[in-house]
Amino acid sequence: MDCLKAQTCITSYVEGDLTGTDLKEFLLHVKWCQNCREELEIYYTLIEATRQLDEGLLTTNDFMKELEDKINRELNEIHAAEDRRANRKVLAFLLFLCLGAFAFIKITDIPVPILNPPKVTWEEQREHIMEHLYPSMYQPPMPPS
Numbered sequence: 001m002d003c004l005k006a007q008t009c010i011t012s013y014v015e016g017d018l019t020g021t022d023l024k025e026f027l028l029h030v031k032w033c034q035n036c037r038e039e040l041e042i043y044y045t046l047i048e049a050t051r052q053l054d055e056g057l058l059t060t061n062d063f064m065k066e067l068e069d070k071i072n073r074e075l076n077e078i079h080a081a082e083d084r085r086a087n088r089k090v091l092a093f094l095l096f097l098c099l100g101a102f103a104f105i106k107i108t109d110i111p112v113p114i115l116n117p118p119k120v121t122w123e124e125q126r127e128h129i130m131e132h133l134y135p136s137m138y139q140p141p142m143p144p145s
Contacts, residue, residue, distance in 0.1 A: 001025040006036045013040070014047045024078050027071055041067060 001009075006029045012018045013026055030037045045063040052058045104110075111118075 001029045003029075003033060003036055006030060006033065007039060010036075010040050010043050011047070014044050023074070027075050027078070031071060031075070 006026055009018055009022060009026045013023070018026055030040050041064055044067045048063055048066070049058075
């Protein structure tokens, strides 16, 4: 955002009407542009002090600090929202990847023990136990060497 565009956004920002990409660009611009920042401080002090006096609630004497806190808070909220959107995109991609892998395994019928357990009868299980597991359970322990 250039200085001319930023200066046209000052009153909208102070009144809370600036949103979306315009808000982000404006905040980043006034964060680093000293001239626009000074103009924002003047407008913010005038408009906010007038509003507070009209309401009979003068909540602060340090409008510069209040403005700085507001800018930092809004920038943090914007960055947090962008991070959440990026995280949702990554999660959606991972879900898509997992579903694609699952569909590939099912379509190609690759034997995966968890997904495609072999069909074993009781007799086959009993035979396996008798041949492999049962004899090893009753073998005497090996003497230490």
